[in-house]
Amino acid sequence: MADKPTLAVFKFASCDGCQLSLLDAEDELLAVAGAVEIAYFLEARTRQLDGPYDVGLVEGSVTTEHDRQRIQEIRRQCKFLVSIGACATAGGIQALRNWADVDEFITHVYAHPDYINTLDSSTSIAEHVTVDFELRGCPINKNQLVELIASLLHGSKPKVPAYSVCIECKRRGTVCVAVAQGIACLGPVTQAGCGAICPAFNRECFGCYGPKEQSNPISLATHYAATGSDRPHLVRLLRNFNGHAPEFREASDLAQAGPLQVDGDHRVQ
Amino acid sequence: MPANRTFEVKALSRVEGEGALYVKLEGDRVSHVELNIYEPPRFYEGFLRGREVREVSDIVARICGICPVAYQMSASHALEKALGVDVSPAIRTLRRLLYCGEWIESHALHVYLLHAPDFLGYESGISMAADHKEAVERGLRMKKIGNELLEILGGRAIHPINVAVGGFYRAPNKQKLRGLLPDLEWGLQASIETLDLVSSFDFPAWEHEYELVSLQHADEYPLNHGQVVSSGGLRIDVEDYENHFQERHLPQSTALHSVMLPEEKSYLVGPLARLNLCFDQLPATAREHAERCGIDWPSHNNFHSIVARAIELIAAFEEAIEIVRAYQAEPSPSRAVVELRPGVGCHATEAPRGLLYHRYEIGEDHLIAHAKIVPPTSQNQGQIEADLRNYVPSVTHLDDQAATQKCEHLIRNYDPCISCATHFLTLTLDRGERTAERSTL
Numbered sequence: 002m003a004d005k006p007t008l009a010v011f012k013f014a015s016c017d018g019c020q021l022s023l024l025d026a027e028d029e030l031l032a033v034a035g036a037v038e039i040a041y042f043l044e045a046r047t048r049q050l051d052g053p054y055d056v057g058l059v060e061g062s063v064t065t066e067h068d069r070q071r072i073q074e075i076r077r078q079c080k081f082l083v084s085i086g087a088c089a090t091a092g093g094i095q096a097l098r099n100w101a102d103v104d105e106f107i108t109h110v111y112a113h114p115d116y117i118n119t120l121d122s123s124t125s126i127a128e129h130v131t132v133d134f135e136l137r138g139c140p141i142n143k144n145q146l147v148e149l150i151a152s153l154l155h156g157s158k159p160k161v162p163a164y165s166v167c168i169e170c171k172r173r174g175t176v177c178v179a180v181a182q183g184i185a186c187l188g189p190v191t192q193a194g195c196g197a198i199c200p201a202f203n204r205e206c207f208g209c210y211g212p213k214e215q216s217n218p219i220s221l222a223t224h225y226a227a228t229g230s231d232r233p234h235l236v237r238l239l240r241n242f243n244g245h246a247p248e249f250r251e252a253s254d255l256a257q258a259g260p261l262q263v264d265g266d267h268r269v270q
Numbered sequence: 271m272p273a274n275r276t277f278e279v280k281a282l283s284r285v286e287g288e289g290a291l292y293v294k295l296e297g298d299r300v301s302h303v304e305l306n307i308y309e310p311p312r313f314y315e316g317f318l319r320g321r322e323v324r325e326v327s328d329i330v331a332r333i334c335g336i337c338p339v340a341y342q343m344s345a346s347h348a349l350e351k352a353l354g355v356d357v358s359p360a361i362r363t364l365r366r367l368l369y370c371g372e373w374i375e376s377h378a379l380h381v382y383l384l385h386a387p388d389f390l391g392y393e394s395g396i397s398m399a400a401d402h403k404e405a406v407e408r409g410l411r412m413k414k415i416g417n418e419l420l421e422i423l424g425g426r427a428i429h430p431i432n433v434a435v436g437g438f439y440r441a442p443n444k445q446k447l448r449g450l451l452p453d454l455e456w457g458l459q460a461s462i463e464t465l466d467l468v469s470s471f472d473f474p475a476w477e478h479e480y481e482l483v484s485l486q487h488a489d490e491y492p493l494n495h496g497q498v499v500s501s502g503g504l505r506i507d508v509e510d511y512e513n514h515f516q517e518r519h520l521p522q523s524t525a526l527h528s529v530m531l532p533e534e535k536s537y538l539v540g541p542l543a544r545l546n547l548c549f550d551q552l553p554a555t556a557r558e559h560a561e562r563c564g565i566d567w568p569s570h571n572n573f574h575s576i577v578a579r580a581i582e583l584i585a586a587f588e589e590a591i592e593i594v595r596a597y598q599a600e601p602s603p604s605r606a607v608v609e610l611r612p613g614v615g616c617h618a619t620e621a622p623r624g625l626l627y628h629r630y631e632i633g634e635d636h637l638i639a640h641a642k643i644v645p646p647t648s649q650n651q652g653q654i655e656a657d658l659r660n661y662v663p664s665v666t667h668l669d670d671q672a673a674t675q676k677c678e679h680l681i682r683n684y685d686p687c688i689s690c691a692t693h694f695l696t697l698t699l700d701r702g703e704r705t706a707e708r709s710t711l
Binding site for chain 2: 097
């Protein structure tokens with residue numbers, strides 16, 4: 002019992018959906034609980050073992066001064082730290098405050114702004130501490146989470162695809178909604194992992210898994226702008242659950258600033 | 271026993287989101303009760319402004335990973351009212367089926383993994399599985415079936431992507447839905463076994479005169495539609511909700527705290543309120559088993575909430591089976607035509623944890639100009655504190671640790687959803703000096 006690796010699950014600003022993914026792995030949950038010592042997981046158990054922990058899963062983004070300090074202590078307590086989900090890897094939907102006046106948000110939602118203690122930004126875990134692995138998604142894919150835990154148990158690097166949602170669409174045999182219907186879809190610049198659900202349901206990808214490596218959202222947004230998409234719509238499409246991820250952020254800021262233009266080679270000017 | 275005692279839970283467990291409990295006793299008198307919601311605020315109502323109407327259901331889903339469908343449903347209906355959109359009876363039925371999936375997934379999670387351990391003396395469903403493997407595996411399979419229903423209708427279980435204003439982006443596949451029938455039929459039997467299990471639990475003999483509030487509909491157990499009714503005789507259309515219920519902002523909380531007007535009193539929403547107010551609308555099998563389970567309904571013992579959840583599991587499986595059996599053709603079109611225009615609309619649906627109210631104003635630019643969201647847990651927060659004040663004197667003979675556990679158990683009756691309420695909870699039992707600090711990671 003004492004020899005099993007220990008797992009801890011921590012929550013920051015989030016909806017709970019990513020840690021719920023572990024409980025949603027109904028077929029594997031009891032096996033996982035048998036293979037690792039679930040030492041700290043407030044949503045699932047009352048017993049709390051003290052650290053250090055072998056693996057820490059962090060859900061949520063940093064939005065308070067207290068949490069800014071707490072993540073430092075969690076980093077010290079965890080040998081291998083994994084941020085899970087769009088809030089932890091990119092700041093989440095609550096990172097929309099990063100473009101807004103937070104005081105105005107507080108005044109809008111709460112009668113007594115002085116009771117509210119919050120930072121004016123929502124930031125990813127990696128912006129505060131070194132993260133050993135990031136699992137993308139809003140929400141994460143529970144199979145990827147189980148694969149991650151299994152890999153760590155075997156001492157291997159977790160395998161998650163680095164290609165785009167487009168590849169998953171092709172595999173699924175979905176007709177491209179961008180090409181066939183002219184819908185602005187983030188599939189070409191979004192990392193795979195969801196299984197390309199949205200286009201299969203006849204709608205656009207809105208970037209739940211964040212920018213894939215070496216993606217070019219600026220070029221994609223420019224293409225959509227040139228083919229009739231409304232620029233403010235493109236800004237909103239990019240400013241979703243991964244809106245504050247650098248590649249998406251850069252593209253939405255550019256689209257916000259003025260018309261997107263292309264030269265003859267379809268390069269952004 | 272010291273004259274002053276504190277019962278404190280710095281980080282509540284087996285609840286969704288982050289909160290703490292603090293109770294202070296002076297002798298046998300409860301001098302202070304506080305549910306401290308330190309879950310950081312996320313400002314949904316702030317950043318929904320300026321977003322497109324079609325984006326709302328995707329965004330508000332992210333308020334809660336356990337009950338995203340509830341947010342999507344209240345939002346869609348409210349926006350449809352603002353836009354004057356009528357949905358077809360086929361879409362209405364499929365939305366009810368989607369909601370059944372969420373009730374199954376959420377209730378099975380709470381009954382088996384979060385709440386049953388309190389009654390059986392375990393710190394978690396994981397520990398409980400060592401002695402009650404069959405029961406925990408039953409709960410997990412029920413939860414999985416709920417999630418599969420959500421996947422077929424919504425594209426995925428957490429944060430479904432197929433909910434649109436006017437209906438669905440794509441009608442659910444008939445073959446896939448019908449393929450789930452054997453599992454749903456198993457689930458109906460499993461939910462009856464669940465009721466047998468939970469109704470055999472030892473419940474504290476403790477009652478409270480609640481003002482119960484839920485939707486009520488003449489022809490069906492409430493999910494998407496109904497009038498707002500209360501045990502005290504209130505019966506109003508959802509459009510009148512804000513004239514009878516208001517939110518207050520308290521210092522200890524990032525959640526707003528609802529009161530019922532004019533007395534500014536606390537009230538109870540959720541499975542116990544629904545079952546007491548809508549017993550006659552239960553589908554036949556659920557009603558038959560509710561009547562023979564050994565509890566006299568209506569019940570004012572909140573520890574019976576787990577029994578109410580089990581009865582609602584029967585109802586959800588029963589309804590899901592009926593809808594799936596009758597699903598002959600995929601509706602075409604899968605959604606009503608929506609023409610954007612300025613307007614205001616509000617709606618309430620029954621989330622697993624209780625009534626969920628949304629109101630939206632669409633501006634001249636056809637974007638969201640104003641959003642108001644009142645989640646079930648912020649409506650229950652005042653009642654949780656009132657319950658604690660009333661309940662604590664019955665546990666003061668216990669040592670601090672045991673008394674604190676009892677308080678935490680009482681809170682779990684509510685299945686509080688703290689992420690939702692942030693726009694919820696810290697438990698401390700103070701029999702002396704208060705420690706304000708959180709020691710947890």
